[in-house]
Amino acid sequence: MSxxxxxxxxxxxxxxxxxxxxxxxxxxxxxxxxxVPIKVTLPTTLFPEFKIRDxxxxxxxxxxxxxxxxxxxxxxxxxxDFIGQLGIGSKSGFAYGDNFLVTxxxxxxxxxxxxxxxxxxxxxLIHLTTEDSAEPSGLExxxxxxxxxxxxxxxxxxxxxxxxxxxxxxxxxxAYDIENSRKKGDVxxxxxxxxxYANDGRNMRIAHVVMGNISYPINWDxxxxxxxxxxxxxxxxxxxxxxxxxxxxxxxxxxIEMAPSREALQYTEHTVKSIRAxxxxxxxxxxxxxxxxISTAPNLWEARMLYGKIFGYLTALNxxxxxxxxxxxxxxxxxxxxxxxxxxxxxxxxLNRFD
Numbered sequence: 220m221s222x223x224x225x226x227x228x229x230x231x232x233x234x235x236x237x238x239x240x241x242x243x244x245x246x247x248x249x250x251x252x253x254x255v256p257i258k259v260t261l262p263t264t265l266f267p268e269f270k271i272r273d274x275x276x277x278x279x280x281x282x283x284x285x286x287x288x289x290x291x292x293x294x295x296x297x298x299x300d301f302i303g304q305l306g307i308g309s310k311s312g313f314a315y316g317d318n319f320l321v322t323x324x325x326x327x328x329x330x331x332x333x334x335x336x337x338x339x340x341x342x343x344l345i346h347l348t349t350e351d352s353a354e355p356s357g358l359e360x361x362x363x364x365x366x367x368x369x370x371x372x373x374x375x376x377x378x379x380x381x382x383x384x385x386x387x388x389x390x391x392x393x394a395y396d397i398e399n400s401r402k403k404g405d406v407x408x409x410x411x412x413x414x415x416y417a418n419d420g421r422n423m424r425i426a427h428v429v430m431g432n433i434s435y436p437i438n439w440d441x442x443x444x445x446x447x448x449x450x451x452x453x454x455x456x457x458x459x460x461x462x463x464x465x466x467x468x469x470x471x472x473x474x475i476e477m478a479p480s481r482e483a484l485q486y487t488e489h490t491v492k493s494i495r496a497x498x499x500x501x502x503x504x505x506x507x508x509x510x511x512x513i514s515t516a517p518n519l520w521e522a523r524m525l526y527g528k529i530f531g532y533l534t535a536l537n538x539x540x541x542x543x544x545x546x547x548x549x550x551x552x553x554x555x556x557x558x559x560x561x562x563x564x565x566x567x568x569x570l571n572r573f574d
Contacts, residue, residue, distance in 0.1 A: 227307065227480050228314045232368060235315055236376050237433065237481060238308030239271040239360045240387070244432060246275025246358060254385055261373045261391030262364040269372050272359040277325030280346070287321060287334050288342040307479065312362050313342060320347075320361040324354050382427070382434045382467070404465060407529050408512065410504045412497065416465040417528070426462070428494060430470040433481060437468070441486040442494050457502045468497045506552070513555050522555035 228234035243257040252274050260270035278286065286309050312319035318335040321344075329352035333345045364372055373392060377400035380387055389397055404416035426437040439462045475490040477483065484490055509529060516522035554561050 228311065229480070229482060230375075231314045232371055233375050233379070233482070234308075234311040234480070235269070235319075235360075235362055236372070236379055238311040239362075240379070241431065241433065241481075242309060243271050243273035243275075243358070243360075244385075246273040250275045250356070256385055256388045259376060259380070259387045259389045259391075261376055261389065262369045263391055264366070264369065266391075267364045267366060267369055269362045269364050269376075270359060272357060274355050274357040277323045277356040277358060279323075279325065280330075280344075283321065283323065283332060284344050287332075288344050308481070310342060312360065316363060319363070322359040322361070324352055324357050324359070328352060329354065382429045383432045403467075408505065408508050410501065410508045412469045413501045414467045414469075415461070416467065426464070426466045426468075428468045428470055428475060428484070428497075430475055430477070431472050433477075434467075435475075435477065435484045437484075437494065438486070442491055442498075454502065457505065458498075461498060461501060466501070468494065468501075470494075470497065510553055513553055516555060519555060519560060522560075526553065 240257065240259065247253060247255050247257060255274050257274075258270075258272040260266075260268065260272075262269050288310075312334065313336060318333055320331060320333055322329060322331045324330075328349055330349045331347045333347055335343055335345060337343050373396075377389075377392070377396060380389070381401060381403065386401070406414050407417050408415040426439065427434040428437055429435075443458070443462075470493060474493045476485045476487050478485055512529065513522050513525055516525050552561075
């Protein structure tokens with residue numbers, strides 16, 4: 220238990236943010252409320268508490284004991300609809316501190332428990348209060364936050380939720396902070412389960428894979444043996460482009476494997492094959508995605524500007540003219556308008572973006 224509590228997570232603050240948020244999402248899914256946002260309350264100086272509230276079915280006492288005080292207990296192993304399955308994350312509050320509160324809203328009751336570590340280091344559940352309540356069913360986890368950690372909890376939380384498909388209801392910070400934290404850049408290309416974002420000069424060559432709302436940075440060196448993969452001259456420009464861009468790959472639960480802490484990917488054979496297959500699909504559908512994007516332009520000038528945006532100064536290719544030329548030559552059928560006007564490289568070079 221000490222290993223699971225103290226040594227599993229390298230980031231003791233991020234652990235409860237990630238684990239209880241994912242558990243809350245799972246509870247909503249289980250209760251048929253996949254599209255209902257969970258509620259996240261960020262700590263402040265006046266109220267130094269981090270809270271996660273879901274709208275699941277709530278839990279009776281026996282389930283509370285099994286889930287919050289027993290390692291390895293999980294109800295989510297038989298379905299890929301759920302993020303969790305290891306029976307570890309619900310105890311992540313103990314990685315940060317010695318106690319946290321759990322409130323169950325069930326059968327028109329609000330029942331609050333204190334999860335504490337006893338002298339032997341084993342978690343115990345202490346019933347505090349029971350009162351009538353008209354609130355929706357669900358569960359709320361409340362973690363006391365040390366004053367020196369308030370800003371860190373806020374920043375880590377806002378960063379964590381960036382890629383969530385159903386963005387949480389977040390209280391305890393300004394609308395500006397929330398809006399700013401959600402910015403991912405302009406989408407220049409997208410397809411089924413993938414997006415490529417324009418570089419903003421600060422986060423070049425950042426690739427992520429998202430599974431179950433959790434994003435993991437991709438280490439391309441562990442995905443591809445470049446020397447062999449680039450032997451095909453037809454494919455090389457594509458891989459150069461994608462692995463040097465801000466690409467986001469969305470995977471279904473079970474398609475990749477993560478570490479037990481869920482802090483990073485495990486680059487197992489299964490994970491590597493899944494990411495390679497997704498990337499191959501990106502390459503296969505990129506041409507149609509480009510044509511679809513170009514076709515939305517209201518006139519030829521805007522079509523050429525979109526072409527430049529895709530291939531030029533907003534992508535990773537802006538510092539590599541040779542790479543740009545190689546990739547551009549792969550697309551000879553990009554057209555615009557009813558007369559099928561071909562969009563060629565002169566459209567962008569005439570803007571003096573490249574020498």
